[in-house]
Amino acid sequence: MKFERYIVGMDSKQNFQTTKRILVTLFSCWMLLVLTVGAAQAQTNWPQFAASKDGVPISYEDYGSGEPTLVFVHGWSGDARYWRAQVSSFSKKYRVVVLDLAGHGHSGMSRSMYSMGAFGEDVRAVAEATGSRKVILIGHSMGGSVIAEAARLLPGRVIGLIGIDTLENIEYPMTREELKKMVAPLEQDFRTGSRQFVGEMISPQTDPQLREWILSDISAAPPSVALSAMNEMMTQYVTGDAAKVFEKIRIPVVTVNGDLWPINYEANRRHMFSYEAIVLKRADHFLMMNRPEEFNRALEKAIRMLSVQDRK
Secondary structure: HHHHHHOOOHHHHHHHHHHHHHHHHHHHHHHHHHHHHHHHHHOOOOOEEEEEEOEEEEEEEEEEEOOOEEEEEEOOOOOHHHHHHHHHOOOOEEEEEEEEEOOOOOOOOOOOOOOOOHHHHHHHHHHHHHOOOEEEEEEEOOHHHHHHHHHHHHHOEEEEEEEEEOOOOOOOOHHHHHHHHHHHHHHHOHHEEEEEEHHHHOOOOOOOHHHHHHHHHOOOHHHHHHHHHHHHHHHHHHHHHHHHHHOOOOOEEEEEEEOOOOHHHHHHOOOEEEEEEOOOOOOOOHHHHHHHHHHHHHHHHHHHHHHHHOOO
């Protein structure tokens, strides 16, 4: 090799000096790598905690900067990880906050009842802890009911709500008998019942690995928390409170939905300050996970719609 012939052709002193330079260069590169890794570790955004109204610690993560702050709220038996495909994209332009509701993820689970109102207090605690003055609340599935409750608790701070595959019909008629029948399989065998319940909301075209991750994750949720949250959420439709809460918050609502279920625009607009929907064709309940690029474009459009209304 040319390098070897060059080394052999030098005297011992030259050989030593060349070898020394090579070793110094290698050591410098190694130190640079160590310092780079150390700096990255030092900048790791570890979860923080805020105390909800009842003292339950609520875990949240805070990324990026810019207004408005986007607060992402997961759905039934989920957690902050369900927004992983949104954090890196939206934190380039906005301040992004993702959280675990009480009884989920890394948050406390000392409650005996997991109501939408109590979850709303969790979101309020996090929003106040961040100090954000202009907020858009984004809620998936059950999170749609939660962000409505949270907006009621944060007057003057929330400029709009974005529901993700939720709030198709806030007047949806449900009887107590229908609710009892719906939760019966979950009460009998939560793991099997929840897999069947959620599995019907996932498209057959979804990546099998992602499908199994969702089903395994949700079916591993604490049954007592999941059953309480489900009963509390659906009871709002039995009593009519699902619609009434929107009459107390005079801010615009936009949803990004799949087309699994029809949207009752008229019913929603009877109670909401304003309501618009962006529908992704052939998308399922977990569209932010299995259609992330298309979903992110739709979410950005929804954010712009609310920002324009806020400037009026």
